[in-house]
Amino acid sequence: MNPSVLLPCGGLALAVLLAGAVRRHLRSEAATRALTGIAVGSALGVMWALALIVVGAAASEPRVVQYAEWCRVATPSHHPVPLWLGGLAAGLLVGGAARAGLALHRHHHRDASWPSNGPLDIVDSVEPMAFAVPGRPGTVVVSTAMLGALRGRERDALLAHEHAHLRWNHHRYIRAAEVAAAFLPPLRPLVAQVRFETERWADEEAARVTDDRTVVATAVARAAVARADVAQAEGSDLAMGRVGVVARVDALLQPRPVATTLTKIALAGACAAVVVGLASATIQLHHLVTFANHVCTEG
Numbered sequence: 001m002n003p004s005v006l007l008p009c010g011g012l013a014l015a016v017l018l019a020g021a022v023r024r025h026l027r028s029e030a031a032t033r034a035l036t037g038i039a040v041g042s043a044l045g046v047m048w049a050l051a052l053i054v055v056g057a058a059a060s061e062p063r064v065v066q067y068a069e070w071c072r073v074a075t076p077s078h079h080p081v082p083l084w085l086g087g088l089a090a091g092l093l094v095g096g097a098a099r100a101g102l103a104l105h106r107h108h109h110r111d112a113s114w115p116s117n118g119p120l121d122i123v124d125s126v127e128p129m130a131f132a133v134p135g136r137p138g139t140v141v142v143s144t145a146m147l148g149a150l151r152g153r154e155r156d157a158l159l160a161h162e163h164a165h166l167r168w169n170h171h172r173y174i175r176a177a178e179v180a181a182a183f184l185p186p187l188r189p190l191v192a193q194v195r196f197e198t199e200r201w202a203d204e205e206a207a208r209v210t211d212d213r214t215v216v217a218t219a220v221a222r223a224a225v226a227r228a229d230v231a232q233a234e235g236s237d238l239a240m241g242r243v244g245v246v247a248r249v250d251a252l253l254q255p256r257p258v259a260t261t262l263t264k265i266a267l268a269g270a271c272a273a274v275v276v277g278l279a280s281a282t283i284q285l286h287h288l289v290t291f292a293n294h295v296c297t298e299g
Helices: 003-025 028-059 062-068 083-112 144-149 152-167 170-183 185-210 213-227 245-252 261-282 285-294
Strands: 120-123 130-133 139-143
Touching: 003 028, 028 083, 028 170, 028 185, 083 170, 120 144, 130 152, 139 144, 139 152, 144 213, 152 170, 152 185, 152 213, 170 185, 185 213, 185 245, 213 245
Parallel strands: 120 139
Antiparallel strands: 130 139
């Protein structure tokens, strides 16, 4: 086992820092995809590293080697891994996988909690709410109270915003980031950023449909004000007026950001940090290959 197997941890920290620094200078769709990719790639890299540490610890344990009849050449050329470290890695791996499984289950349960009543479901309710329920084709749920809180074109902006969530499958980005963060808790800051960027993405789509950024900004603000004094009862992650309202309104009142060369370099560096981490851990694959080639071939 080579110490480079731990590089995904360093790559993770670097990628999170760089991604957080540059996302404000990217268009929301690019930021969403980049942040999600970094989160998933980092989680996979650390997962792979933990698995290889477990294998390395097993290959360094004489009793395990003897029991499995591993070839004697499978371990002498590699750094031995203490059994306690292998046990710790196994615990982290199992615990992370269990948390990721629970997070995935919660998402499936949440998506199925609202019955599909067509592309638009107007609910007679005094609670102002509007959200998108993923599915095939998915449903936009809006209450009569929310429609009453908005004016003519603001309602169009609201519906365009929610339909954008469904059209671009924003729930998949959020789900991927949340599952990755469930496995690897240090990734949680990226989840909040992915949520914000999906809302910004939907805002920009609504601005494109209505051809009026000010109307969309007003709709976002009115929806947030309408919801300010009521309970949060939505069963979806994709709800207008829930995430970063002030920052979103401010962004809509300004031109769309254009990525500078420095921003592109920093983003490329963040992605490279994840790739390097994955590659460095993957190099350790020779442990598994050696095991597969030699297990049970010599007594």
